[in-house]
Amino acid sequence: MLRWLGRWGPDVKGRSAWTRGRVLAGLAALTAGLLAFHRAVPNSVGRLGSLLEAFLPWLGLVVVVLFGLALLRRSATALLALLLPVAAWTYVFGGLLLPGETKGDLLVVQHNVSDENTDPAGTARALAGAEPDLIALEELVPTALPVYEKTLASDYPYHAVRGTVGLWSKHPLTDVRRPDIKPRGITEPWSRGLRAVAHTPRGEIAAYVAHLPSVRVGASGLASSWRDESAGLLGEAIAAEQRERVILLGDLNGTVEDRGLDPLTSRMNVAERGFGLSFPAGFPLARIDQVMARSATVSHLRTLPTTGSDHLPVAARIALGVAPS
Numbered sequence: 001m002l003r004w005l006g007r008w009g010p011d012v013k014g015r016s017a018w019t020r021g022r023v024l025a026g027l028a029a030l031t032a033g034l035l036a037f038h039r040a041v042p043n044s045v046g047r048l049g050s051l052l053e054a055f056l057p058w059l060g061l062v063v064v065v066l067f068g069l070a071l072l073r074r075s076a077t078a079l080l081a082l083l084l085p086v087a088a089w090t091y092v093f094g095g096l097l098l099p100g101e102t103k104g105d106l107l108v109v110q111h112n113v114s115d116e117n118t119d120p121a122g123t124a125r126a127l128a129g130a131e132p133d134l135i136a137l138e139e140l141v142p143t144a145l146p147v148y149e150k151t152l153a154s155d156y157p158y159h160a161v162r163g164t165v166g167l168w169s170k171h172p173l174t175d176v177r178r179p180d181i182k183p184r185g186i187t188e189p190w191s192r193g194l195r196a197v198a199h200t201p202r203g204e205i206a207a208y209v210a211h212l213p214s215v216r217v218g219a220s221g222l223a224s225s226w227r228d229e230s231a232g233l234l235g236e237a238i239a240a241e242q243r244e245r246v247i248l249l250g251d252l253n254g255t256v257e258d259r260g261l262d263p264l265t266s267r268m269n270v271a272e273r274g275f276g277l278s279f280p281a282g283f284p285l286a287r288i289d290q291v292m293a294r295s296a297t298v299s300h301l302r303t304l305p306t307t308g309s310d311h312l313p314v315a316a317r318i319a320l321g322v323a324p325s
Helices: 002-006 022-036 048-054 056-073 076-081 083-097 120-129 145-152 225-239 259-265
Strands: 106-112 134-138 158-162 165-169 173-177 193-200 203-211 216-218 221-223 246-251 289-294 297-303 314-319
Touching: 022 056, 022 076, 022 083, 048 056, 048 221, 048 259, 056 076, 056 083, 076 083, 106 120, 106 246, 106 289, 120 145, 134 203, 134 246, 145 158, 145 165, 158 173, 158 193, 165 193, 165 203, 193 225, 203 225, 225 246, 225 259, 289 297, 289 314
Parallel strands: 106 134, 203 246
Antiparallel strands: 106 314, 134 165, 158 165, 173 193, 193 203, 216 221, 246 289, 297 314
């Protein structure tokens, strides 16, 4: 390769392939630094760190653009520098591209069905068609809830609904509670959390369903204080959970790289395989619909075909391992 690069002659200013393209090389190094050390980007101003982390995988496109520019500039220095962001991206995200397990102890589906969904029956049938053990839904509105209950009843005889979130199960559900994840600044009625115990053939599992507050991107940066506060409350509830095995399903309005979800990702395992970009449904940019587990492994996560929602459903395989004594 070095011999091939050496055939690139000098440019009009007399610069060789090794002395031109230094700006591109610097941009490559900066991209690598952002990928590898994104936690070093401060969150104190506009939550820029969380904003970067929300779209971190897309820095791979920056590498592609820089590669094209390096070829146009015929810069050997820039091409070699691009090995840094390639290595960093592969280290952070490469594992998600590997083939995942096709088998698991449980299959679960998570979906924000949208409060503007005009086809709740079709949405319910699509989710049931994946044949999961558990189905978690958010943005359930009073007019659509009876449709979901009726459509899912035959295959999912057990279900629980609290506020705008619900859980449907093939296995019995008991001990249903409403964890308090409401931020202090929200004064209107607000109920977006549910906890139940699913009695599966592999033992009892505490299943949490949550819909954390939305975030907004504006001129001042990322507005996520309510989301972050709600994530902290949910993390405390899961930390206090007495049952060892826990599954969290929800629209968390954040990616697993986003430090705003640290109260959850520090306590739970996230998907080992699969990107599962879920929002927006028309052109998914980020996975904000999550499946996490404690004392279990989320071995593979994928999206399901679009429904009447602005989110894509995500399906995840859960490996439970040895049952706790």
